[in-house]
Amino acid sequence: MELQGRVVAVCSSPQGGIPKYRRLEIEVGMDGVVGDYHAGPYNRHKKRGELEPNTRQLTIVAQEVLDDVNEELGIQLEPGFLGENLTVVGLGDLSDLEPGDLLIAGAVILEVTAQNKPCSTVAVYHPQLVKTLYGRRGVCAIVRRPGIIRPGDPVMVQRRGC
Numbered sequence: 001m002e003l004q005g006r007v008v009a010v011c012s013s014p015q016g017g018i019p020k021y022r023r024l025e026i027e028v029g030m031d032g033v034v035g036d037y038h039a040g041p042y043n044r045h046k047k048r049g050e051l052e053p054n055t056r057q058l059t060i061v062a063q064e065v066l067d068d069v070n071e072e073l074g075i076q077l078e079p080g081f082l083g084e085n086l087t088v089v090g091l092g093d094l095s096d097l098e099p100g101d102l103l104i105a106g107a108v109i110l111e112v113t114a115q116n117k118p119c120s121t122v123a124v125y126h127p128q129l130v131k132t133l134y135g136r137r138g139v140c141a142i143v144r145r146p147g148i149i150r151p152g153d154p155v156m157v158q159r160r161g162c
Helices: 063-073 120-124 129-133
Strands: 002-012 021-023 026-029 058-062 086-089 102-105 108-115 139-145 147-149 154-158
Touching (some): 002 026, 063 086, 108 147
Parallel strands (some): 058 086
Antiparallel strands (some): 002 154, 026 147, 058 139, 102 108
């Protein structure tokens, strides 16, 4: 089964933390968004121990979730505020995506590696935000085919094994 939506915003930041900033386009290389803090072969979220491969090269959040959370908590989250590289619309809240599912954004192919858990960093926007986002914080992905992504590009889900 394939779902189709579109890219609302593309975001990146050379520093860690939130927010990431809207761009006119992002270049996605084999290790993630060129110039983004979280791009690279190794996981930059891990603070101690052995290096591990980066399975969080990009993060994707649904505009539907931002809209719901804004209404529920009376706040004004915008694309990039949760640290995502892509904000998409038309694919639901992304909570049904599983590792191995593909997101095809323009010519770029991303493979979902995990649901993204909300971290305490986002609590700066509202004390209940972490709890409110649980189960719908979007997904993490790795790059299968690099390229350029722009707002307005179509985005499609291809389920694993289809």
